Amino acid sequence: MGIDDVHQQLIGRIMRISERASFSQVNEEVDEISHLLGFDGFYYYGRFYTGSTRYIEQIESNYGTAWHERYDKQHYAEIDPIVDHAQHSLCPLIWSDDLYKTECQRRFRAEARIHGLAEGITLPVHGRNGDVAFLSLAVSRSDEEARRHVRDMLNWGSLLATFTHEAMRRIVKTQRMAPAPRLTNREAEVLNLVAGGKSTWEISRLLNISEHGVSHHVRNVLFKFDVGSRHQAVAKAVAFGLL
Numbered sequence: 001m002g003i004d005d006v007h008q009q010l011i012g013r014i015m016r017i018s019e020r021a022s023f024s025q026v027n028e029e030v031d032e033i034s035h036l037l038g039f040d041g042f043y044y045y046g047r048f049y050t051g052s053t054r055y056i057e058q059i060e061s062n063y064g065t066a067w068h069e070r071y072d073k074q075h076y077a078e079i080d081p082i083v084d085h086a087q088h089s090l091c092p093l094i095w096s097d098d099l100y101k102t103e104c105q106r107r108f109r110a111e112a113r114i115h116g117l118a119e120g121i122t123l124p125v126h127g128r129n130g131d132v133a134f135l136s137l138a139v140s141r142s143d144e145e146a147r148r149h150v151r152d153m154l155n156w157g158s159l160l161a162t163f164t165h166e167a168m169r170r171i172v173k174t175q176r177m178a179p180a181p182r183l184t185n186r187e188a189e190v191l192n193l194v195a196g197g198k199s200t201w202e203i204s205r206l207l208n209i210s211e212h213g214v215s216h217h218v219r220n221v222l223f224k225f226d227v228g229s230r231h232q233a234v235a236k237a238v239a240f241g242l243l
Contacts, residue, residue, distance in 0.1 A: 010036065010156070017163045018170075023226060026167050027060040030135075033160060034062075037153050039137040040116060044164055045086075046133035048172045056172055057235040059228065063138075067115040072231065079104050086124040086134035092154055093122045094147075095138075118142035121150050123161035131169065135161035180240035181224035188242070190217040195234045195243050 013033055020026045034042040043061040050056060061068070070076075077083050081099040085091075093099075100109040112118075120138035127133075137157050139146045183191065186207075193203045200218075204211045218230065225236045237243045 014160050014163050017167045020167055023060060030164055031062045034137055037156050038149055040140045041138040043136040046168050049130045057232055058168055058172060064115060076108055082122045086122055087132055090124050090126055094150055095120045116140040119146045119150050121157055123157050125161055125165040133165045135164055180242060187217050187221050191221050191237055194230050
């Protein structure tokens with residue numbers, strides 16, 4: 001099989017992302033394609049506006065759970081230069097040490113490397129109605145060969161980001177038109193406290209239930225909203241007018 005045939009197959013594979021009907025299906029496709037492109041990890045973030053101020057956030061990723069939890073707990077999005085770039089620019093951003101200017105950012109960079117995010121590229125996508133999204137593709141090694149590979153994959157990454165975002169936009173739009181999930185009274189109570197920034201332990205004390213019980217209700221809420229994190233569940237609840 002010639003190189004042109006391989007490229008045509010890869011293009012077809014990327015284009016088929018637009019046919020996927022659920023977040024999990026898109027996640028699976030992007031996971032497989034990113035590995036075909038020689039990347040170890042991917043992270044997609046999309047912010048989809050449902051009104052003048054309300055929006056839905058959706059994250060799909062194969063980064064390790066430990067890094068996701070660490071990132072959220074330390075509020076790294078507030079200092080991550082990649083996030084700031086993606087919100088204000090359409091230009092692809094190849095990661096480099098020069099981006100991390102403050103001591104906090106340099107510590108963040110070092111910690112990301114430990115979690116397998118050594119080199120990579122971030123590809124912003126902006127929609128006509130104000131939607132903002134980006135796809136990051138990462139490799140775990142840090143050497144000149146890895147950096148060269150990231151640069152060589154720029155065009156493929158841009159194509160993958162475009163089709164991933166279009167699929168996500170369509171799925172979000174479809175789900176937004178569906179009725180809001182029905183929560184039990186207890187699930188609604190837990191969700192309100194989660195939105196207020198309460199921890200599992202704090203919620204258990206306030207509702208006089210076990211931490212295991214809180215976790216059970218949180219899992220039910222995540223399942224009903226079809227999301228993978230508490231933050232996303234709160235964002236969807238706001239979009240549905242439940243909070």
